[in-house]
Amino acid sequence: MREHRQKAIALVVIILAVRGLASLGWHLYELSLNSSQVEISPTKLPLAAIDTSLPNPKVLTIDGSTTMVGLIQRLRNAYGELNPNIPTTYGQPDGRPNGSNKGLEAxxxxSVVLAATARPLNPKEAEAGIQVVAIAHDTLAVVVGSDNPFKGGLSLGAATPDLPR
Structure with a gap:
């Protein structure tokens, strides 16, 4: 009975720790939005305000974030239903996305018409006129096992020295 109670307490502690880490991740994300790294933010305009006068591409080529694979697949499926004669790709050249940096470079x-990014634009990208449309927000949680030798002592300031305070 005592062992069952200890396991239940450990589970509750883990759940609370994950919740706390998720909140910390969200807080860090919010702080990054206020960072001076990028001069522009995602558009607040409705999607209908985006210029659609350009001709459709022969192939809708997409590259970028590896964390957005599931979301981009749903986007490709929906686009394919509306535009069945226009194939889509995600990841150049082999169908594997190359990450936010490479996607924005492409x-x-x-070499691509859309880039999926999990980070803000840097000044060079912003100056190039890339139009940002936020499609999701992400939260990161770090979970370690109870046998992990790390015993704490890491502060928010030490973990994120580049974030503004």
Missing amino acids: LLNR
Whole structure:
């Protein structure tokens, strides 16, 4: 009975720790939005305000974030239903996304028409006129096992020295 109670307490502590870490992740994300790294923010305009006068591409090429694979797949499926004669790709050249940095580089050099990014634009990208449309917000939680040798002592300031205070 005592062992069952200890396991239940440990489970509650883990759940609370995950919740706390998720909140910390969200807080850090919110702080990053206020960072001076990027001069522009995602558009607040409705999607209907985006210029759609350009001709459709022969292939809708997308590259970028590896954390957005599921979301981009749903986007590709929906686009394919509306545009069945226009194939889509995600990841150049082999169908594997190359990450936010490479995706934005590919967008800048015009080898893709859309880039998925899990980070804000840097000043060079912003100056190039990339239009940002936020499609999701993400939270990160770090969970370690009870046998992990780390015993604490890491502060928010030490973990995030580059974030503004």
